[in-house]
Amino acid sequence: MLSILRKARLKDKEMRILMLGLDNAGKTTIVKRIMNEDVNSVSPTLGFIIKTIDYDGYKLNIWDVGGQKTLRTYWKNYFEKTDTLIWVVDATDRERLDDCRQELKGLLVQERLMGASLLVFKNKSDVRGCMNKDEIREGLQLDSIRTHKWHILPCSAMTGANLQEGLQWVVQDAKDRLFLY
């Protein structure tokens, strides 16, 4: 049933994108950069923000949800009808990579996220000495994911690098799915 609804919306070229990750990963800054808003005035997100972006003929509704530990229990309220999960990782935060892996793992077993694709944004790639793509891929054990179609992209909310490419992947994935079903 869910998948039928999902497909109907994809046909309407409307998508729901859930942006999650640990606090301080750069989720809100990514959304602001995509929206061409000032990225220097970001404060921690309590609750959530929804932004709508038109991209390649698609209407992308991006849900930016607060990632602090106390807020993570509320994430489940946003799973329904999600087409794509964007998991934002702070590539400079080696200490919490394990925490990051566990949180992601916990999401990927959620039934209501089963039909969603996964885009991992390796954010803060502009910072010298940050973890590279392989380190994140291994640290998050992405190669062991069998339940979701996934893709990892290094990006920077500060420079804007690869953010458009990320949206392009999201939209292309939606097109592929429409073609498949």
Ligand SMILES: Nc1nc2c(ncn2[C@@H]2O[C@H](COP(=O)(O)OP(=O)(O)O)[C@@H](O)[C@H]2O)c(=O)[nH]1
């Ligand atoms: N150097 C660098 N800093 C970033 C980048 N993205 C976010 N930040 C900084 O990381 C901090 C947390 O960003 P925020 O968007 O609030 O993270 P959120 O908690 O995931 O929403 C802020 O101080 C941002 O300026 C990035 O790509 N590069």
Ligand SMILES: [Mg+2]
């Ligand atoms: Mg935020």
